[in-house]
Amino acid sequence: MTQTPVAEMSFEQAMQELETLVTQLEGSQVALDDSIKLYERGAELKKHCEEKLKSAEEKVAKITFGADGKPNGLTAADE
């Protein structure tokens, strides 16, 4: 089993692991002790995914440039 800390996972990684994990649990080929561990990790993964999905905030900014032509900041996009 991957031991990547859940907090460091991308949404996609967490999603894939959650999917695999639940499929494993459903298959009941896992030892009971392991299935409880999987269940708990599943809860973590679910929470992580949920947080990633919640942070769906739109923020559009336009890059501004300094005299040297390099980006030096952001400004609200005038859509």
Next chain:
Amino acid sequence: MSDLIDAPSEGQNAPEFSVSEISGAVKRMIEGEFSHVRIRAEVGRVSRPRSGHVYLDLKDDRAVLAGVMWKGVVAKLRTQPEEGMEVVATGKLTTFPGQSKYQMVIENIAPAGVGALMAMLEKRKQMLAGEGIFDQDRKQPIPYLPEVIGVVTSPSGAVIRDILHRLRDRFPRKVLIWPVAVQGEKCAPEVTAAIEGFNAMSVGGAIPRPDLIIVARGGGSLEDLWGFNEESVVRAAAASDIPLISAVGHETDTTLIDFASDLRAPTPTAAAEHAVPVRADLLGWLGNIETRRLRSLQSGLDNRRQRLRDLSRALPNPAELVGIQGQRLDVLAGRLPRALQSVAQNKRTRLSQTSAGLRPQILNQQIVLKKQSIDAVSRRFAQGAKTQVSQIRSRLDGLDRLRETLGYTATLKRGYAVVRDDAGALVSNAKTAGAAAGLDIQFADGHVQLGAANNHKPKPKKNPPPKPSGGQGSLF
């Protein structure tokens, strides 16, 4: 013409020019005559010194015209001239008196029609493909859910609106717009700078570094989209560490950046669709998987409980198991004594069979034989021994007789005597006999003591009383 003075040669009275004067005249004439010309030609050798000016040859199959473009003109060109390109150059002719040359100062140069542009595009594509820039194994995967999306496009117009709308519909994200000119001579350098600029941002910097770049532009003519064919743009897109989606023009337009990008989207809207998943779908999936997860543990327990029940049902009655074994034990225990008896019986039979062959006669026979041979040997031994003993005895007798003959006792019998002093020492001459205190004379049949000292000796006592005999005794 004149008959007064002989004319040395015709035309000698023509005005004389200095080289500078004639060069100047030619220059004025050429510049006046060709102050604005359009020339269709193939580009020959192109040289780009550090000054920024561009020197090139314009040629056809028979003639070559040297051309120069000043730095300011070069910067404004939409397409840079390349060797072999079919172009139309606009400008004026001028001379370069210092080298007796004339040349064209080009003010604008453009590919001669779409065909020439296409040909050039194809050539450039071949070159870049040859470098491996378009190779599939260079492509990076597009992140499933990028946090920050950098969009390189015009800040106004339908393209950015379409992208933002579609992103909002699917999964609102942080978007950084890097405004660029999407056509004209500024397009390529600005797009290049934008791609490189996003890549140069650090992850924890003031401006968040995007994890996906979209380079987008709406549809347009080949010339409009030309900036996205420029080598610098293509190379920047290929070198981008951040995965890059290109969406330039409509579905039918293909620019070189599309070959170098990690993913080519047919339209800006499609680029947004590739960039993010649909949030609602994911929420649905998450709800679903959560239900499955919750249910799976319960159903796992239920399954186990059920299996336990099934297994325990299938487990046979222990008493039954023991009973059957007990029965087997009884049967075997019953057979055990009989088995022992029959084993003993078998052994007994074998023993008697074997012992039947074991008879005393066999031994006796041997004994008789051996006894006979022993008898024979002992008989021979007795015989031999007897013979041996009688032989040894007769030899011993012989030797004894010889001993007697040699010893002095036999001599005594013939009338000799042995004289000893009172100490028992042999006296063999008269001088010694005179000196002795006493004398003992031995004859064959006894001793005679002479002198005072005869009492000392035990030996004469033992002997019978001395009996004078022989000549020796008569001496005293």
